[in-house]
Amino acid sequence: MTLPAWLTGEFLAAALVFARIGALCMFIPGFGETFFPARHRLAMGLVLALSLTPLVGPDAVDIAGFGSLLGALAIEVTLGIWIGITGRIILSALQFVGYQIGLIAGLTNAFAPQMGSFEGATMIASGLMLGAVAVIFATDLHHVIIGAMAMSYDVFPIGRIMPQDLSEQIVIAVSRSFYLGLSIAAPFYVMGLLLNLGLGLANRMMPNLPVFFVAGPLLIASGLVVLVLAVPGMLNQFAQSFADWLGLLTF
Numbered sequence: 001m002t003l004p005a006w007l008t009g010e011f012l013a014a015a016l017v018f019a020r021i022g023a024l025c026m027f028i029p030g031f032g033e034t035f036f037p038a039r040h041r042l043a044m045g046l047v048l049a050l051s052l053t054p055l056v057g058p059d060a061v062d063i064a065g066f067g068s069l070l071g072a073l074a075i076e077v078t079l080g081i082w083i084g085i086t087g088r089i090i091l092s093a094l095q096f097v098g099y100q101i102g103l104i105a106g107l108t109n110a111f112a113p114q115m116g117s118f119e120g121a122t123m124i125a126s127g128l129m130l131g132a133v134a135v136i137f138a139t140d141l142h143h144v145i146i147g148a149m150a151m152s153y154d155v156f157p158i159g160r161i162m163p164q165d166l167s168e169q170i171v172i173a174v175s176r177s178f179y180l181g182l183s184i185a186a187p188f189y190v191m192g193l194l195l196n197l198g199l200g201l202a203n204r205m206m207p208n209l210p211v212f213f214v215a216g217p218l219l220i221a222s223g224l225v226v227l228v229l230a231v232p233g234m235l236n237q238f239a240q241s242f243a244d245w246l247g248l249l250t251f
Helices: 003-025 038-056 066-105 123-138 141-155 163-205 211-250
Strands: none
Touching: 003 038, 003 066, 003 141, 038 141, 066 123, 066 141, 066 163, 066 211, 123 141, 123 211, 141 211, 163 211
């Protein structure tokens, strides 16, 4: 093999790895947060791709035609986006929790800038998602993410894609995210039910009680107290669920 052919093969191998890793780094929780500039995320993807290419890159790249190369790149980008979006769906459980807490505690109008979510979020949702990102790095889950990037080539070899399996896994991730959101928000459902039931009974016993003026501050204060007590358990439950999902790619 001539030197130009060898260099071309190595460059194309690195390009295929970067196509998946770069697309993954644009969306995966932790590395793909929107408050990181896109060029920084792509730079991180490039560094990781160059580091992982000797480990996961193909030994030889078929350059028989430009069309086949474009097809392989498209498949790798699709897989990277799919893995990143699936992880983002798991993270969106906390966005759902934030909306539910805001609805129960009367803080739905406390808007905040978009922080790692698919759309604008409430202040509580943004705080929870920022806390989840901090937990990912504090508990070294970002190391597991990098391991999942490498092991994803065992699950999805370069140039191969299974659209039916990808769609099924997206459905499973959505259902898991919804279940996780409901289980995390359960204490606030109980709190809202008990407080509204108590206020309703108080209004029946004292019709002159200005229940709407009493309910607002009481719900906000109770919601914030429960939030302070429940946040460690909520973030821990998310971290465990996210680690379990990463385990599907690493084992």
